[in-house]
Amino acid sequence: MQTQTVMDQPKFDLDQTMEHLVQLIHRPSITPNDAGCQQYLSRVFQRLGMQCHAFEVEGVSNLVAKIGKGKTRIAFAGHTDVVPAPYPEQWSADPFTLTDVDGLLIGRGVADMKGGIAAMLTAFEHALPHINLDDFTFYFLITSDEEGEAEYGTAEIMEYLKQRDEVPHYCIIGEPSSQSKVGDVIKVGRRGSVSGEVVIQGVQGHVAYPQDANNAAHKAMMLGRWLSELSWDEGSKDFPGSQLQITSIDTGTWTDNIIPGQCTLRFNVRYSHKQSQEQIIKRITDGLMQLKQLTKNIDIKWSRPCKPYFTSGSSIVDEASQNINIPTHIAPQDIDLIAEVERAIFNELKLFPRLSMSGGTSDGRFIAAAGCQVVELGLPNHSIHKTDEHVKKHDLHELTKVYKSVLLQILA
């Protein structure tokens, strides 16, 4: 097995995508710290003649780069932040040095999603001389807060664009959408999500004298059982169904001779277009009130609400338009973004991608909420957030080709 850090290889061996990726992986941008990634990107954008607006909100770095004066606005979007790499000794190589092991590139963020950004940069640079900048304006929207709370990242970028009346009509996000090879799956929507926390009160006591106590953990378990047995919708052919998962049952500081007097139960609901957040909250709140004998002094808190989004003209749009973000922003040039992405994937890779709405939430929701058509197309995602996150060098090149092809089809 031949292992070498990519930085050791002679420069002429690297194509542009690899060069960008080396630079990005080398900067340990653990969310929401950008670690200079966007400064690097700004230099590249400026060299290409783009105007850059970099701004920071609550420690989050955001970057909007723009070129052209056309009325139809198209964007590539992505994030420079990565999840941490705990236990680096378990990695085959330093997580923050791009390492090539027989054509497999290892490093934190290679798949999610510095590889996607690197491919977008190269594709754009190659397509730029052919882009019609009178009819189109092209943007890169980059944040350092996708893996964390996502509160001051893409949401703030969209706010900035709204104020300037520059919301894009079409956007491709470089999130790792693919499964086993580039282009086999693209994401055209995501389910919604909301988290709940219930604090259950009991009476603390000695385990040997249960008659003088009221066990909050026992009550929490009954409540948890009720929550976990609620039945939800099955979704549709486009959307996976809704589901609730208990994520924590916590009695605080533990000793084996105390009956806990308080217990906190946490759960998360992922929901399809058949539910709205309001319906979910009402159903659970009403249900808990019925269980009052279990839960006197109940206190429910809701957090991290994320609305679903969906890009397409499918039938579920009518059925669910009140629950969901669907594209409503009409562009001067009428483009079917999904069809264009499918065509590019077929032309370059002879594949028909599966359209999916599975997976966690993504920043697509903020962009789609402004009325923009959003498609997520990126590298295979099987190693994301794991030890030894990796991509095939080959996949990086395939993705660069597909991005370039989409740009030329739409913008040339």
Ligand SMILES: [Zn+2]
């Ligand atoms: Zn990501």
